[in-house]
Amino acid sequence: xxxxxxxxxxxxxxxxxxxxxxxxxASLTVMIRVIYALxxxxxxxxxxxxxxxxxxxxxxxxxxxxVWIVLFSAIGRLSPVAAPLPVFLITGIMPFFFWKxxxxxxxxxxxxxxxxxxxxxxxxxxxxxxxxxxxxxxTLIVFVLLVVSLAFIAGISPAEFFGNPSExxxxxxxxxxxxxxxxxxxxxxxxxxxxxxxxTSYINRPLYIVSGIFxxxxxxxxxxxxxxxxxxxxxxxxxxxxxxxxNFESDAYSRTYVLAFGTVAFxxxxxxxxxxxxxxxxxxxx
Amino acid sequence: xxxxxxxxxTYRSRRTGRKTVLHDVNAVFESGHSYGILGLNGAxxxxxLRIICGxxxxxxxxxxxxxSISWRLGFASSFNGSLTGRENLRFVCRxxxxxIEDVTDFVEDFAEIxxxxxxxVSNYSxxxxxxxxxxxxxxxxxxxxxxxxxxxxxxxxxxxxxxxxFEARAAYSDILLTSHHPGMIEQYCDRAGVVEHGxxxxxxxxxxxxxxxxxxxx
Numbered sequence: 001x002x003x004x005x006x007x008x009x010x011x012x013x014x015x016x017x018x019x020x021x022x023x024x025x026a027s028l029t030v031m032i033r034v035i036y037a038l039x040x041x042x043x044x045x046x047x048x049x050x051x052x053x054x055x056x057x058x059x060x061x062x063x064x065x066x067v068w069i070v071l072f073s074a075i076g077r078l079s080p081v082a083a084p085l086p087v088f089l090i091t092g093i094m095p096f097f098f099w100k101x102x103x104x105x106x107x108x109x110x111x112x113x114x115x116x117x118x119x120x121x122x123x124x125x126x127x128x129x130x131x132x133x134x135x136x137x138x139t140l141i142v143f144v145l146l147v148v149s150l151a152f153i154a155g156i157s158p159a160e161f162f163g164n165p166s167e168x169x170x171x172x173x174x175x176x177x178x179x180x181x182x183x184x185x186x187x188x189x190x191x192x193x194x195x196x197x198x199x200t201s202y203i204n205r206p207l208y209i210v211s212g213i214f215x216x217x218x219x220x221x222x223x224x225x226x227x228x229x230x231x232x233x234x235x236x237x238x239x240x241x242x243x244x245x246x247n248f249e250s251d252a253y254s255r256t257y258v259l260a261f262g263t264v265a266f267x268x269x270x271x272x273x274x275x276x277x278x279x280x281x282x283x284x285x286x
Numbered sequence: 287x288x289x290x291x292x293x294x295x296t297y298r299s300r301r302t303g304r305k306t307v308l309h310d311v312n313a314v315f316e317s318g319h320s321y322g323i324l325g326l327n328g329a330x331x332x333x334x335l336r337i338i339c340g341x342x343x344x345x346x347x348x349x350x351x352x353x354s355i356s357w358r359l360g361f362a363s364s365f366n367g368s369l370t371g372r373e374n375l376r377f378v379c380r381x382x383x384x385x386i387e388d389v390t391d392f393v394e395d396f397a398e399i400x401x402x403x404x405x406x407v408s409n410y411s412x413x414x415x416x417x418x419x420x421x422x423x424x425x426x427x428x429x430x431x432x433x434x435x436x437x438x439x440x441x442x443x444x445x446x447x448x449x450x451x452f453e454a455r456a457a458y459s460d461i462l463l464t465s466h467h468p469g470m471i472e473q474y475c476d477r478a479g480v481v482e483h484g485x486x487x488x489x490x491x492x493x494x495x496x497x498x499x500x501x502x503x504x
Contacts, residue, residue, distance in 0.1 A: 030383075037380030045368050115364040119357065120340025121381055279298065280343050 030121050038113075038122070038130035039137075057138050058145065061097050065089060065146065080216055083245045086150055087160045091244045092213035094143050095175050095237050099182060100204045101135040106183030107190040107197040124187065124273055132183045136176050163246035171243045174258055175236050181262035184269025191276050212237050217252035225252060232261040288315040288338060288355070288430070288462075293347035295333055307333045308344070309484045317353060317429070320461040322471030322492060324499045325481035331464040334481060335434050338462065353429035353460075359420065367408030371399065371418050374407055375425075382426055389425040396451070397421035398444075413440050424451050431455065433463045436470075468496040 013020045047056045069086050079088040106128055110117070113127045150156040162168060190196040211233040217225055218238075228234050229252075238253035295308040307330045315321050315338075325331040336342045339355055357364075365374045375393055379386045394403055397417040399410075407415065416439035423431070431452075439448060461474050471478055471492060478495035479488040482502055489495040 033383055034381050037377050040380070041366065041369070041373075041377050044373060045366055118336075118341035119364065119378075119381060120355075277343060280295075280345060 031126060034122050034126045035130045035133065038116070038126060039134050042130060042134050058142055061094070061139075061142050062146065065093055068093070080219055081241075081245055081248045083160055083248065084154075084156050086146075086154065086156060087245060088241075089213070090143070090146055091161070091241045092211075092237050094139055094146075095240050096208065096211055096213055096233065098135055098139040098175065099179055099233055099236070100208075101139070102132055102179035102183040103186050103200050103204055104197070105131040105135060106186030107200045109183070109187045110191050111194075111197075124191075124276070125184075125270075128183050128187045128269075129180070132176070132180045135183075136179065160246065161244050163248070164243050167243035168240070171236070171240045174255065174262075175240065178232065178236055178258050178262035178265075181264070181266035181269065184273070185265035186269075188269040188272030188276075192272060207231065207233055210234070216241065216248075216250060218250045220252075229254075229257075232258050287317050287350075287352055289313070289350040290338070291348045291350070293337060293344045293349065295330075295337060295342070296345045307484055308337075308486075311347070311484075311486045313479065313486055313488050315430075315460075315462065317460060319477050320456065320463070320475040322468075322475035322478040322495070323462070323464045323481055323486070324466065324468060324471060324478060324495060325464065326466055326503065329481045330484045330486075331466075331481050332434055334486065335432055335462070335464055339432055354427075355430045355462075356423055356426070356428040356432050358432050358434045359423050365407045365415065365419070368406055370406055371403040371410070374418070375422060378422060378426070384426050389422070392425040393418065393421040396424060396447075413444075416440055417444060420448055424455065428459060430460045430462055433461065435465060468492075468499065472496070 013023060043054045043057075047053050052059070065086075068089055072085055072089070077085070079085040081088055109127045109131050110124045113122075116122045117124060117127070147158050147161055151158050186196070186200065210228060211231060212228065216238065217228055217234055220228065235253040235255075236258045238250045239255060239258065242248060242250045242253070290311050290313045293308060293311040294306065296304055296306045298304050311334065323331055323334065333342070335358060337344050337349065338351075339357055341357070364378075365371075366377075369377070372390060375390055376386050378384075379389050390403075397403075397414075397420070399414050399417055402410065402414060403418075407418070410418070420439050439445065456474060463471060463474055465471055475492055477488070477490060478492045479486050480495055480499045480502065487498065489498065
C-alpha cells in the first residue's frame with residue numbers, strides 16, 4: 001500500500017481513526033476548559049457594579065417570589081392544587097425564570113463577547129452554553145435555598161416538592177434542554193437581527209401571564225386550554241408541576257411537544273451559527 | 287510550521303458592499319525562522335495576522351498550524367473593565383490551560399502595577415492596561431509570537447524592559463511581525479514578505495523584501 005502524500009495527511013484526518021478520536025478528545029477538553037472560564041467570568045461580571053455581585057442573582061428571584069406569596073396570601077387566594085401556595089408558585093416561577101434567562105441572556109451572548117471570541121479557542125457556542133449552564137445552576141441553587149428556607153420558616157416539608165423524584169429529574173433535564181435550544185435560537189436571531197435583544201422582553205412579559213404560573217392548564221376551560229397548548233413554556237411548567245407536586249398529575253401537557261420545540265430551536269440556532277461562521281460578517285474587535 | 291493555502295478574505299458591509307482584503311494568499315512560515323511582513327496601511331497586513339492568530343476565519347482557503355501561536359501582542363480589548371487585573375489574568379490562564387499562580391506571579395513582577403492588580407481594570411490608565419496585557423503575553427509560552435506594528439508600550443523605562451524580555455523570548459520562539467517600517471523587521475526577522483493590494487509575496491531574505499517594498503512604494 002502506498003503512503004498517502006504527506007500534505008493530505010496533515011490537513012485531513014480520516015474520520016473515526018485513532019487520530020480523529022485523539023483530536024476530538026483534545027478539542028472537547030479545550031471546550032470544557034473554555035466554558036468553565038466563561039461561566040466564572042460571567043458570574044463575576046453579570047452584576048459587576050453591585051457589591052453583592054453574584055449573590056444578587058440569588059436574591060432577586062427570592063424577592064419576586066416573596067412578593068407573590070405575600071400578595072396571594074393577602075387576597076386570600078388558595079393554591080389551586082393540593083399543595084401549599086408557596087410550593088405551587090415556586091414550581092411555576094422557577095422554570096419560567098430559567099427559560100426567560102435563556103431567552104434574554106442568549107439574545108446578546110455573542111454581541112457582548114465579541115472580544116473574547118477573537119481568542120481562537122473561544123467560540124460563539126461556548127458563550128451560549130456557558131450562559132445557559134450558569135442560568136441553570138443559579139436556578140437550581142435558588143430552588144434548593146427556597147426549599148430549605150421554607151422548611152425552616154413556614155414548616156413546609158421538602159417532600160411537598162418531590163412527589164415523583166425520578167420524573168422531576170427527567171422534567172428538569174427536559175427544561176435544561178429546552179432552555180439550551182431557546183438560548184441557541186435567541187443568540188442566532190440576535191446575531192442576524194440587532195434589535196432582537198429588545199424584542200425578547202416583549203415575548204417574555206406576556207408569557208409570564210399565559211404560561212400557567214398562576215393557574216394550572218388543567219383548570220382552564222377547553223377553548224383557552226387549546227390556545228395555551230401552543231406555548232411550550234406552559235407545557236414544561238405543567239410537566240414540572242406534575243412531577244414535583246404529590247397528588248397532582250395533569251394531562252394537559254405533552255413531553256414530546258417540549259422536546260420537539262427545543263430540538264427545532266436548537267437546530268435553527270446551530271444553522272445560523274454555522275452561517276455566521278462561514279460568512280464572518282460579524283464585526284471583530286481588534 | 288504555519289501554512290496558508292489559497293486564503294481569501296472578503297468583508298461585507300451594509301454601507302460599502304463587498305471588499306476583498308486578501309486574494310488567494312499562499313505562504314509557508316517555517317519553524318525556526320522569524321518572519322516580517324511589510325505593507326502600507328490598508329494593504330491587508332492586520333487581516334492576515336488576525337487570520338493566522340485564529341481571531342478571524344478566512345472566507346475561503348485553509349490554514350494548517352502545528353505550533354502554538356500567541357494573540358497579537360498587547361491586544362488588551364479582551365480585558366473586562368469590571369473585573370480586576372488578577373481576575374482577567376485568571377480567565378486567560380483558564381482558556382489556555384496555563385498555571386494561574388505562575389502567570390500571576392510573573393505578571394505582577396513584570397508589569398509593576400503594584401496593588402492595582404486587584405483594582406477593576408476600568409480604573410486603569412491606558413499605560414497600565416498595556417503593561418498588564420504585555421506582561422500576560424510574555425507569561426504564557428508560545429512557539430510563535432505575533433506582533434502587529436509595534437511592541438512599544440508604556441513609558442521609556444518599561445519599553446526598554448519590554449524589549450529586553452521580548453529579545454530574550456525571541457531566542458527560543460519565532461516571531462511574526464508586521465510593519466510599514468523595514469527597520470524593525472531587519473532587527474528581528476530573517477525572512478520577510480510584502481503585502482500589497484491583498485496579495486502576499488514571500489522572499490527568502492529581508493533585503494530582497496525591503497528592496498521590493500521600496501520599489502513598490504515609490
